[in-house]
Amino acid sequence: MKSLPKINIAPSTPICLLLLAITLGIPYVIAVATATALHEMGHIAAIYSVGSRVSRITLRPFGAVIERCENKSSYLSDAVISLSGPTVNLLSFLICFLVGSGGIFGSASLVLALVNLIPARPLDGYCALRSLCLTRMSVELSVKICTLVSLVFLSVLWAFSIYMLIYANFNVSLLLTVTFLMFETLSKI
Numbered sequence: 001m002k003s004l005p006k007i008n009i010a011p012s013t014p015i016c017l018l019l020l021a022i023t024l025g026i027p028y029v030i031a032v033a034t035a036t037a038l039h040e041m042g043h044i045a046a047i048y049s050v051g052s053r054v055s056r057i058t059l060r061p062f063g064a065v066i067e068r069c070e071n072k073s074s075y076l077s078d079a080v081i082s083l084s085g086p087t088v089n090l091l092s093f094l095i096c097f098l099v100g101s102g103g104i105f106g107s108a109s110l111v112l113a114l115v116n117l118i119p120a121r122p123l124d125g126y127c128a129l130r131s132l133c134l135t136r137m138s139v140e141l142s143v144k145i146c147t148l149v150s151l152v153f154l155s156v157l158w159a160f161s162i163y164m165l166i167y168a169n170f171n172v173s174l175l176l177t178v179t180f181l182m183f184e185t186l187s188k189i
Contacts, residue, residue, distance in 0.1 A: 005054040016061035031104035035089060035112050040064045042088030043081055050077040075134040082128035089113035118157070120150045120181040121188055150185045154178055 021029045040057070043066055047054055056067040073081070089109040096106030119125040126146060133142035161175040 006056045008056065008058045010058060010060045013059050013061050028104055028108075031108045032112075034105060035092065035108040036063055038088050038092055038109070039085040039112055039116070040066065042084040042086075046081040046084035050081065075131045079128045079131035079135075082124045082131060086113040086116045086124055089116070115177075118153065118181065119146065120154055121146075121184050123181070126150060147185060147188070151182070154182045154185065158182065 017029055017033070020032070040063065044054055044057075047066065047068060050073045052073055053069040054066055055069040056065075058065040058067075090113045092109040093102070093106050093113065096102040096109065116124040119129045129149060130142055130146045133145055137145075158175070158178045161178050165172060165175055
């Protein structure tokens, strides 16, 4: 009999959920948690569909780290696994939009999909881009190309977030998120 994956919860997860519930309300937390759970289930379903298994799931404040028992899948399968989470979120948003009841859940699904498609480490967009590059080129060249794409994309997004902060009275969360992603990308060079 195959064993179930081990599930861990990062210590920061309940703290972040509590802070979100206090500041934004319980309906927001439920919508984001549901969209996130569907996102991660998309990854898990794709992992099992390529013949692999999940050994451990670590729940973090804004997602999960899913570890596989073995990694015998192809780079193309890895790209499909990376894109499966955002695809589930886009489908969730589309269903909400078509039935006319998007609300917080539909918005959370769309934002989660779009953020995860950014080609920056550690997001799904980066993982998919790297896997697709690895189907045609060496690891070294793939990492260089992915890093360059990440930095160009994040630089544009960073400039946009500065513009939004200054001229549109937008909050600082986009700027902080993009700065964090740039740091993650630069720290891996």
